[in-house]
Amino acid sequence: MSTLTSAVTVRAPAKINLHLGVGAPRPDGFHPLTTVYHAVGLCDDVTATLADGWGVSMALPHWIDADDLPADGENIVDRAATLLAAHHGIRVSGLVSVVKAIPVAGGMAGGSADAAAALVALDRVWDLRTPDEDLLAIAAQLGSDVPFALLGGTALGTGRGELVEPVADHGTWWWVVVPSQEGLSTPAVYRHFDAMFPDAAPEPCGADALLAALATRDPHRLADVLHNDLQLPAIDLRPDLGELIDRGQGVGALRGLVSGSGPTCVFLCESADHARSVAAALEQDHPRVLVANGPVAGAHLVEYA
Numbered sequence: 071m072s073t074l075t076s077a078v079t080v081r082a083p084a085k086i087n088l089h090l091g092v093g094a095p096r097p098d099g100f101h102p103l104t105t106v107y108h109a110v111g112l113c114d115d116v117t118a119t120l121a122d123g124w125g126v127s128m129a130l131p132h133w134i135d136a137d138d139l140p141a142d143g144e145n146i147v148d149r150a151a152t153l154l155a156a157h158h159g160i161r162v163s164g165l166v167s168v169v170k171a172i173p174v175a176g177g178m179a180g181g182s183a184d185a186a187a188a189l190v191a192l193d194r195v196w197d198l199r200t201p202d203e204d205l206l207a208i209a210a211q212l213g214s215d216v217p218f219a220l221l222g223g224t225a226l227g228t229g230r231g232e233l234v235e236p237v238a239d240h241g242t243w244w245w246v247v248v249p250s251q252e253g254l255s256t257p258a259v260y261r262h263f264d265a266m267f268p269d270a271a272p273e274p275c276g277a278d279a280l281l282a283a284l285a286t287r288d289p290h291r292l293a294d295v296l297h298n299d300l301q302l303p304a305i306d307l308r309p310d311l312g313e314l315i316d317r318g319q320g321v322g323a324l325r326g327l328v329s330g331s332g333p334t335c336v337f338l339c340e341s342a343d344h345a346r347s348v349a350a351a352l353e354q355d356h357p358r359v360l361v362a363n364g365p366v367a368g369a370h371l372v373e374y375a
């Protein structure tokens with residue numbers, strides 16, 4: 071029996087890349103990746119409500135500038151709705167509101183989280199019951215990071231990042247997250263990678279060491295093998311990120327890392343208490359410092375009516 075839902079709220083997490091191996095660009099311009107995605111407890115909430123018309127609204131915290139988001143109709147949520155409706159041959163309808171907490175253009179896949187959450191929420195209010203494989207395929211059309219936002223947890227990403235498979239991760243890892251006031255464009259960082267490494271191998275470097283360290287559940291072992299091929303290009307574009315990483319490691323973080331293409335930096339800590347003390351030290355120079363743990367669930371329903 072079908073139970074009609076008139077409104078649903080879906081929560082989707084930010085990601086960091088514990089390993090980001092990048093190869094030379096493919097003929098289509100995308101870079102082949104071997105990445106280990108990791109979902110952390112910093113989330114956007116997307117509510118879809120049945121309505122005749124269509125509209126997307128964004129509730130932004132004071133530190134996100136509305137000008138950093140695309141104009142009406144061009145949000146990734148609009149694209150998600152259009153693709154899902156086209157897949158089923160139906161008309162787009164409803165009101166979608168996004169409560170953002172994930173930094174914009176921060177290297178934490180906030181837009182991808184919103185797209186994944188919108189797919190799950192609209193699938194429910196439109197009563198579509200789209201199979202998981204179809205949702206993952208639609209997600210991949212929206213962006214390389216979107217399939218992972220559906221999956222969550224910790225997962226191996228290959229292809230251009232859109233092919234995801236869960237990996238066992240029984241640890242709880244504690245992170246200090248330091249967003250930046252200014253975003254960094256993902257394509258610009260990939261272009262800078264190409265300029266700095268014109269002889270990059272076609273095959274990205276593998277994640278075996280990272281996966282082995284995850285299995286130990288020991289943050290010291292994980293700290294030794296965190297790896298991001300976009301870190302040097304990001305720091306070359308934004309030298310302040312290198313200074314921030316040095317400072318975080320100087321106040322005791324096990325390891326600092328640029329998150330994806332940046333500019334958010336994340337710091338692995340031993341425990342929740344350790345993360346709070348590293349965060350307190352970094353707060354002296356940075357207006358916003360967060361503590362988050364991972365892995366957490368991908369896009370999931372938190373409320374419906």
Ligand SMILES: C[C@@](CO)(OP(=O)(O)O)[C@H](O)COP(=O)(O)OP(=O)(O)OC[C@H]1O[C@@H](n2ccc(N)nc2=O)[C@H](O)[C@@H]1O
Pocket residue numbers: 087090099100101102103105176177178179180182212213214215216229230231256257260329330331332
């Ligand atoms: C770098 C990463 C690491 O997880 O994340 P962010 O730091 O942006 O969050 C991802 O590869 C970002 O994925 P996503 O933001 O979904 O990128 P897409 O929308 O698919 O592509 C945006 C642009 O990034 C570049 N791009 C993206 C993925 C890839 N494997 N190779 C690329 O060269 C291309 O220039 C592309 O036009």
Ligand SMILES: Nc1ncnc2c1ncn2[C@@H]1O[C@H](COP(=O)(O)OP(=O)(O)O)[C@@H](O)[C@H]1O
Pocket residue numbers: 138139140144145146147168173174175176177178179180181182184185254256331332
């Ligand atoms: N709902 C959304 N939230 C955030 N950014 C969005 C959204 N829709 C479209 N965008 C655009 O997508 C781009 C990438 O945003 P985001 O996913 O936050 O960054 P990143 O790829 O660095 O993790 C930004 O330029 C932003 O304007």
